[in-house]
Amino acid sequence: MNNRQLNGKLPEHPEPFWRTSVEFPTFQSLKEDLEVDVIIVGAGITGITSAYLLAKEGLKVAVIEADKVLNGTTGHTTAKITAQHDLIYDEFIQNMGRSTARLYFEANMEALEFIRKTVEEQGIDCDFTTVDAYMYATSDKYAEKIKKEADAYKRLQINGGLIDGIPFDIDVKNVLVMKDQAQFHVTKYLVHLIDLFIKRGGQIFEDTVAVNIETGEQPVVLTRDENRISAKHVLVCTHFPFYEGTGLYSTRMYADRSYALAVKSKKKFPSGIFISADEPTRSFRSIQENGEELVLIVGENHKTGQSPVETMEHYKALETFGEEVFGLEEIKQRWSAQDLVTLDKLPYIGEITTGNPNILIATGFRKWGMSNGTAAALLFRDKVTGKQNRFEKLFTPSRFYAHPSLKNFLVQNANVVGQLIKGKLDSPNRKPEDLAKGEGAVITLDGHRKGAYRDDDGKIHIVDTTCTHVGCEVAWNNGDKTWDCPCHGSRFTFTGEVIEGPAEKPLQKYDYTMMDNLTSEDSGY
Known part of the structure; x- marks a missing residue:
């Protein structure tokens, strides 16, 4: 099977x-x-x-x-x-x-x-x-x-x-x-x-x-x-x-x-x-x-x-x-x-x-x-x-x-450093207009790494992929339609709101149109 x-x-x-x-x-x-x-x-x-x-x-x-x-x-x-x-x-x-x-x-x-x-x-x-x-x-x-x-x-x-x-x-x-x-x-x-x-x-x-x-x-x-x-x-x-x-x-x-x-x-x-x-x-x-x-x-x-x-x-x-x-x-x-x-x-x-x-x-x-x-x-x-x-x-x-505390402390925090560096070096090649309805992905917009999701109505939601905890780059979770941080486990909705800590502030959001009119939204913080 x-x-x-x-x-x-x-x-x-x-x-x-x-x-x-x-x-x-x-x-x-x-x-x-x-x-x-x-x-x-x-x-x-x-x-x-x-x-x-x-x-x-x-x-x-x-x-x-x-x-x-x-x-x-x-x-x-x-x-x-x-x-x-x-x-x-x-x-x-x-x-x-x-x-x-x-x-x-x-x-x-x-x-x-x-x-x-x-x-x-x-x-x-x-x-x-x-x-x-x-x-x-x-x-x-x-x-x-x-x-x-x-x-x-x-x-x-x-x-x-x-x-x-x-x-x-x-x-x-x-x-x-x-x-x-x-x-x-x-x-x-x-x-x-x-x-x-x-x-x-x-x-x-x-x-x-x-x-x-x-x-x-x-x-x-x-x-x-x-x-x-x-x-x-x-x-x-x-x-x-x-x-x-x-x-x-x-x-x-x-x-x-x-x-x-x-x-x-x-x-x-x-x-x-x-x-x-x-x-x-x-x-x-x-x-x-x-x-x-x-x-x-x-x-x-x-x-x-x-x-x-x-x-x-x-x-x-x-x-x-x-x-x-x-x-x-x-x-x-x-x-x-x-x-x-x-x-x-x-x-x-x-x-x-x-x-x-x-x-x-x-x-x-x-x-x-x-x-x-x-x-x-x-x-x-x-x-x-x-x-x-x-x-x-x-x-x-x-x-x-x-x-095992000392060993695991070193291993886990080395993993965090590795994930932080890996995310910063990532160069995605997708664009927002490539996304189908219900699809999310890390994309490149105006030369910058962003996260994009197209909802069922066709609206595209753009967020900054930098986690607001210590700055690691979040990954897209297509099973739950969330942004997940590989460093300390913070999770965000596709619109950037916090689901799980330790992050306290949402991801930075952006207005987006198909004409590439991109502006930062006031997230309230």
Whole structure:
């Protein structure tokens, strides 16, 4: 089966399953200054769970969200709740020791059990199901890695081990199972938590962009609309932190993209959640839509802005895999996701910088945000209420493991320099008038590198391709119709508006006519 035979089944526009199968509450933007006990910036799984937990503690809590609730990384997830995070435990034992590796496992399992208990106690209808998690190898190289990971499971007393195979038409050489993991419908779960939070007096403001923090005993969050929110504690839950302090997080993480299809298959899906150890990654699980079983297929990861092929090819590769393994009747939806990876692969959860105990951050979940994001919320609750949390040292952003942190710091920042130079040397030969409707590309205009997109009405949108963060040159993402920065993962709409940080300002926009009348627009900054 090849891509050409399957091409045409893919939906024209990306649309995540978790955003279309739930009715979301809506909230007004913040119109005035505000004073609360805790201000939470970001309405994903970490922010909403933190808000719910802290409101239960009797605190006055407000959440602000730059876009709409649950529309960021949380709304684009696989919604697996598991401590099986790829091949990680052998690596953690080697680099950080057995006790640290065990703590990481326990933190994620406690998060899983918190979700399970909350679903049961609150009677949340969110398709929560206990399943086993499977990781498989199709090559000798990764079969050996899985053996080492199985040994790590034994050393850490993880309930699981090597098994013979998986119930799919995939030629596997080794399989590792972790028992009693889970999956759920993440937005159904979190919409329920939002309702409980609001009933306890919590406040949520959408379309409210945080731009800075004034530090001090009573920190103040500043918004783009010049409102001030003062609080005893600030929780930064914005995927990439909108405020870095002196933490230099853009030099300590890289952004990674992956792709997803929700499909109707010809074969019944067995129980379990599955992921390949080999690259390119293949991850799959079942999901439910109005009583109908669908299969969620995810994979094809690469650093943001650094895809070796046009991004639509990643969707087509997943389509081919789905046809070969499951048999596809229909591709219901497609979408992509972005995740952040830290130097040592542990999330950064805790004080944003040493000496700022009232400004806390959670970032770098490495594609495993359901459990890590919940673990962050549980740690935040304890930090805010003055309780001890045994995972605080594990996740502290100020930690440093010489190996692998130093090596990865040098590698990642060398990559940034390479991408910066590469972009400046690029000399595209396309012109705006070459573009078809729905097509975007890097072009040359009046001798300068620009980005162009022709919309469905034929209008051409021109932007400067220089990212507003540190000046790298963005690349066109034809699968999602966005401009993506290869240096630190900032993403922009085809009109230049910021989708993902660390960039805060939009790309410079230009008016354009077919007569080459090009003028700079005032972008409002």
